[in-house]
Structures are given as C-alpha cells and as structure tokens.
Amino acid sequence: QVQLVESGGGLVQAGGSLRLSCAASRSISSFNAMGWYRQAPGKQRELVATVTSGGSTNYADSVKGRFTISTDNAKNTVYLQMNSLNPEDTAVYHCNARWYIHDYWGQGTQVTVSS
Numbered sequence: 026q027v028q029l030v031e032s033g034g035g036l037v038q039a040g041g042s043l044r045l046s047c048a049a050s051r052s053i054s055s056f057n058a059m060g061w062y063r064q065a066p067g068k069q070r071e072l073v074a075t076v077t078s079g080g081s082t083n084y085a086d087s088v089k090g091r092f093t094i095s096t097d098n099a100k101n102t103v104y105l106q107m108n109s110l111n112p113e114d115t116a117v118y119h120c121n122a123r124w125y126i127h128d129y130w131g132q133g134t135q136v137t138v139s140s
Contacts, residue, residue, distance in 0.1 A: 034134030047120030063116035
C-alpha cells in the first residue's frame with residue numbers, strides 16, 4: 026500500500042506564495058507520474074500539475090507561469106511551488122501517484138487565499 030502525505034497548506038493573502046509537499050512511502054521514481062490535483066467546494070477535482078518519471082511536466086492553463094512542480098527523489102517528495110496566488114486557487118490540494126492503471130491519493134491539504 027502506498028501512502029502519500031501532503032503538507033504546506035494554509036491561509037495566504039492574494040499575491041502570496043505557498044509550497045506544498047507530498048511525501049511518499051516508497052520511491053517516487055517507481056511511479057509513472059506524480060501530480061497535484063485540487064478540489065474546490067462544489068466543484069469537481071481538477072488537474073493542477075503533473076510530472077512523469079522522465080521529467081516531463083504538464084500544467085493546467087490556469088496555473089501556468091505561477092505554479093511549479095518538482096521532485097526530490099532522495100526524499101521521495103514532490104513539491105508544488107505556488108506563486109501569485111489568487112482566491113480562485115482556494116481548494117483542497119491532493120497529491121497523486123500513478124503506477125500504470127493504479128492511482129494513489131493523499132488526504133489533501135487545504136489552501137485558502139483571501140482577497
């Protein structure tokens with residue numbers, strides 16, 4: 026069983042920054058891809074950013090140029106650096122690990138951006 030533990034969420038003012046971390050219980054290089062998704066109240070979960078085992082990244086249009094996904098294989102950790110936050114970024118952010126058809130999810134960390 027894979028465990029993913031997110032941290033780093035919180036309350037921040039518009040224009041501020043946060044860095045989310047996702048610590049995995051096993052080597053993240055063993056996964057096909059890692060990613061961050063978010064779910065705002067009353068909305069469906071949506072992709073924020075992903076990174077493949079080969080290092081290719083993908084971002085939602087709404088966060089391009091503001092968010093950066095990165096990995097530290099030695100720490101089995103995936104990060105999401107979020108800059109220029111705005112109230113529309115308010116959501117629970119979930120870490121995801123994909124291994125072929127298997128998806129693993131963390132419990133999520135709340136990010137709240139005040140205007």
